[in-house]
Amino acid sequence: MIDKDSKTLLEIRDLHATVNNIEVLKGINLTIKSGEIHAIMGVNGSGKSTLTKVLAGHSAYIVTAGSVMFEGKDLFELEPEERARAGIFLAFQYPIEIPGVANNQFLRLAYNTVQAQRGKEELDPLEFDDFVRDKMKLLEMNPEFLDRSVNEGFSGGEKKRNEILQMALLEPRISILDETDSGLDIDALRIVANGVNQIANKENAIILVTHYQRLLDYIVPDYVHVMESGRIIKTGGKELALALETRGYEWVSAENRTAEGVVS
Amino acid sequence: MSAVLQNLVNQPYKHGFVTEIESEVAPKGLNEAVIRMISAKKKEPEWLLTFRLEAYKKWLSMTEPHWQNVKYPKIDFQSISYYSAPKSKKKFASMDEVDPELLRTFEKLGIPLHERAALAGVAVDVIFDSVSVATTYKERLAEVGIIFCSISEAVQKYPDLIKKYLGTVVPVGDNYYAALNSAVFTDGSFCFIPKGVKCPMDLSTYFRINTESSGQFERTLIIAEDGASVSYLEGCTAPRFDTNQLHAAVVELVALDNADIKYSTVQNWYAGDENGIGGIYNFVTKRGLAKGINSRISWTQVETGSAITWKYPSCILRGDNSVGEFYSVAVTNNYQQADTGTKMIHIGKNTRSTIVSKGIAAGHSNSSYRGLVRVTPTADGARNYSQCDSMLIGDQCGAHTFPYIQVRNNSAKVEHEASTSKIGEDQLFYFAQRGIGAEEAVSMIINGFCKDVFQQLPMEFAVEATKLLSFKLEGSVG
Numbered sequence: 001m002i003d004k005d006s007k008t009l010l011e012i013r014d015l016h017a018t019v020n021n022i023e024v025l026k027g028i029n030l031t032i033k034s035g036e037i038h039a040i041m042g043v044n045g046s047g048k049s050t051l052t053k054v055l056a057g058h059s060a061y062i063v064t065a066g067s068v069m070f071e072g073k074d075l076f077e078l079e080p081e082e083r084a085r086a087g088i089f090l091a092f093q094y095p096i097e098i099p100g101v102a103n104n105q106f107l108r109l110a111y112n113t114v115q116a117q118r119g120k121e122e123l124d125p126l127e128f129d130d131f132v133r134d135k136m137k138l139l140e141m142n143p144e145f146l147d148r149s150v151n152e153g154f155s156g157g158e159k160k161r162n163e164i165l166q167m168a169l170l171e172p173r174i175s176i177l178d179e180t181d182s183g184l185d186i187d188a189l190r191i192v193a194n195g196v197n198q199i200a201n202k203e204n205a206i207i208l209v210t211h212y213q214r215l216l217d218y219i220v221p222d223y224v225h226v227m228e229s230g231r232i233i234k235t236g237g238k239e240l241a242l243a244l245e246t247r248g249y250e251w252v253s254a255e256n257r258t259a260e261g262v263v264s
Numbered sequence: 265m266s267a268v269l270q271n272l273v274n275q276p277y278k279h280g281f282v283t284e285i286e287s288e289v290a291p292k293g294l295n296e297a298v299i300r301m302i303s304a305k306k307k308e309p310e311w312l313l314t315f316r317l318e319a320y321k322k323w324l325s326m327t328e329p330h331w332q333n334v335k336y337p338k339i340d341f342q343s344i345s346y347y348s349a350p351k352s353k354k355k356f357a358s359m360d361e362v363d364p365e366l367l368r369t370f371e372k373l374g375i376p377l378h379e380r381a382a383l384a385g386v387a388v389d390v391i392f393d394s395v396s397v398a399t400t401y402k403e404r405l406a407e408v409g410i411i412f413c414s415i416s417e418a419v420q421k422y423p424d425l426i427k428k429y430l431g432t433v434v435p436v437g438d439n440y441y442a443a444l445n446s447a448v449f450t451d452g453s454f455c456f457i458p459k460g461v462k463c464p465m466d467l468s469t470y471f472r473i474n475t476e477s478s479g480q481f482e483r484t485l486i487i488a489e490d491g492a493s494v495s496y497l498e499g500c501t502a503p504r505f506d507t508n509q510l511h512a513a514v515v516e517l518v519a520l521d522n523a524d525i526k527y528s529t530v531q532n533w534y535a536g537d538e539n540g541i542g543g544i545y546n547f548v549t550k551r552g553l554a555k556g557i558n559s560r561i562s563w564t565q566v567e568t569g570s571a572i573t574w575k576y577p578s579c580i581l582r583g584d585n586s587v588g589e590f591y592s593v594a595v596t597n598n599y600q601q602a603d604t605g606t607k608m609i610h611i612g613k614n615t616r617s618t619i620v621s622k623g624i625a626a627g628h629s630n631s632s633y634r635g636l637v638r639v640t641p642t643a644d645g646a647r648n649y650s651q652c653d654s655m656l657i658g659d660q661c662g663a664h665t666f667p668y669i670q671v672r673n674n675s676a677k678v679e680h681e682a683s684t685s686k687i688g689e690d691q692l693f694y695f696a697q698r699g700i701g702a703e704e705a706v707s708m709i710i711n712g713f714c715k716d717v718f719q720q721l722p723m724e725f726a727v728e729a730t731k732l733l734s735f736k737l738e739g740s741v742g
Contacts, residue, residue, distance in 0.1 A: 056693075079696070080697060081699050081701050084696060084697050084699040090697050092694065092697075096693075098694070098712070099712070099713070100709065100713040101712040102712070106698075109704070110700055113698075149712070170699070
């Protein structure tokens with residue numbers, strides 16, 4: 001929801017980044033305020049996933065220019081785990097499997113680490129068990145997932161639900177969902193979207209990276225941004241996603257070329 | 265490998281100090297005279313000298329094996345000293361008379377020798393270079409008929425038992441290093457659990473190499489009579505030297521009818537520095553004979569030290585319904601090499617064996633699992649389950665699995681599973697993105713990976729092993 005009392009959470013200015021010495025982000029500008037939901041769309045290779053990795057601090061992605069302020073602080077001063085503790089959450093497109101590490105152990109450690117950072121109470125295994133089971137209901141997850149190794153042998157849909165479960169536990173300020181809809185059947189999509197909607201509130205913000213309008217039927221964005229070649233080339237409301245669905249990305253792309261032509 | 269991973273896996277060795285103590289060290293080199301000298305020093309009976317000389321003769325006729333997946337320069341057996349003992353005026357009547365410098369050494373290593381300070385419920389035999397310096401709780405064990413002492417003492421006090429069992433599981437000419445050990449072994453532990461006795465506490469031997477140019481050749485013999493059971497623990501450390509030291513031990517276990525021997529090792533010999541200079545060559549022969557019906561022999565090992573670890577704690581399952589187990593975690597880092605595993609020889613009917621091996625390789629190290637499962641024609645209904653998992657940390661290390669399966673009985677059932685996984689940047693990033701730092705992440709992954717083995721260890725050892733692994737593979741992050 002767009003609210004005039006909202007605070008700026010994230011301010012991205014002229015962000016450039018490379019991966020393997022290839023410039024993938026070529027000047028991103030984006031401001032995200034509390035209570036907002038932003039969708040970032042675009043064709044493969046437009047830099048969407050790179051943007052999510054840069055924000056989370058993956059070491060393979062090198063920032064070459066620009067700045068990102070997170071709640072008024074320089075985000076790039078923080079290590080990846082410090083960013084997570086400060087409230088930046090990335091739901092991975094391909095969640096990593098961690099054989100041998102029980103999901104409940106992993107979730108509790110993550111939860112307690114973030115709680116400690118916020119000066120809040122940490123939970124012992126029994127307390128945590130009650131707490132996490134409650135959150136799992138939100139995502140219609142079977143409690144047996146607690147005893148299994150993190151993401152190991154989970155189906156694509158189960159992995160995505162496990163990501164949103166972590167989001168529900170960690171209560172981040174900014175959640176970045178990288179193609180959370182990919183590989184989900186329609187029921188799973190509804191469950192995941194429902195979970196995300198329940199987590200969204202006036203204090204936090206959500207960035208949805210997606211190819212398809214489909215997800216946006218369930219999670220309604222306040223803004224839709226279209227990325228191409230490492231830049232945001234068009235920003236609009238929910239209706240932009242619908243237009244993309246019918247007219248394709250080429251339409252925005254052509255419009256953008258024309259606009260650039262006018263400027264020069 | 266990233267800087268984060270580099271830092272994580274490179275930790276200093278805590279036990280690398282040398283104790284300044286006056287030692288009696290034999291001149292370097294090996295010949296018949298040296299063997300006679302060792303035997304004379306230990307006032308051994310004639311038959312034991314014969315045993316040694318026969319082994320020496322066998323050793324001279326043998327050549328060093330080269331089939332193992334480890335590399336090292338040729339060992340000059342003439343540059344090793346085969347006997348080193350801390351000098352002391354007299355025999356210790358009690359722990360209070362042990363050289364305080366020695367006591368301090370072991371306290372520094374976390375092995376308090378005073379019984380009042382000792383680990384509750386664990387009796388300890390302590391071997392310093394070539395000799396046993398102390399054994400705790402001896403009297404209490406003697407009350408139930410258990411003999412727990414150094415093998416030298418056993419040779420004097422219980423010669424019949426030694427003569428009956430020594431070399432019966434690992435014959436003098438079994439292999440190159442076993443032959444060498446049989447010729448020159450200096451000390452080690454002896455345990456005898458009489459018929460029907462369940463050992464009331466864990467027995468433990470702590471091995472410490474102190475002298476630079478000495479080799480350590482200890483010999484351990486454990487006998488569990490009918491219906492007896494014992495849990496035995498072994499720990500090892502050594503100072504940091506730039507030269508390689510040879511450790512060639514022999515361990516023999518004998519379990520009679522319904523007897524149960526559980527043997528756990530936490531091996532943390534000096535591993536050499538980050539460039540692979542120095543460290544112990546740990547070439548050990550360990551074998552258990554499950555001789556009686558329903559007997560059980562279980563090996564659990566956590567191998568973190570040594571420049572080279574090369575050993576296969578094995579079980580000969582001769583008794584019907586006997587059980588053999590092997591649980592192993594082998595961690596290598598820097599330029600360490602390990603070629604370790606087990607042999608399960610099924611002879612009796614309905615014999616069962618379980619192998620769970622976890623290899624963790626980091627740095628430039630190389631870790632191999634090598635295991636033999638042999639089912640002989642007599643072993644009707646034999647069963648084996650083997651699981652060999654490898655984990656790689658970084659991209660400069662190697663993991664290998666060499667399973668040998670020989671089945672000569674149609675009723676046998678043998679299963680083998682293997683996997684290789686990797687702690688990569690992406691796993692650590694995933695943890696980081698959930699607020700968990702790399703140190704904790706690695707510790708969690710490794711402990712999860714080793715869980716099946718750690719839960720086999722006695723409680724104190726499990727804690728110790730977890731700490732040791734964390735210590736070896738963790739550190740301050742950049």
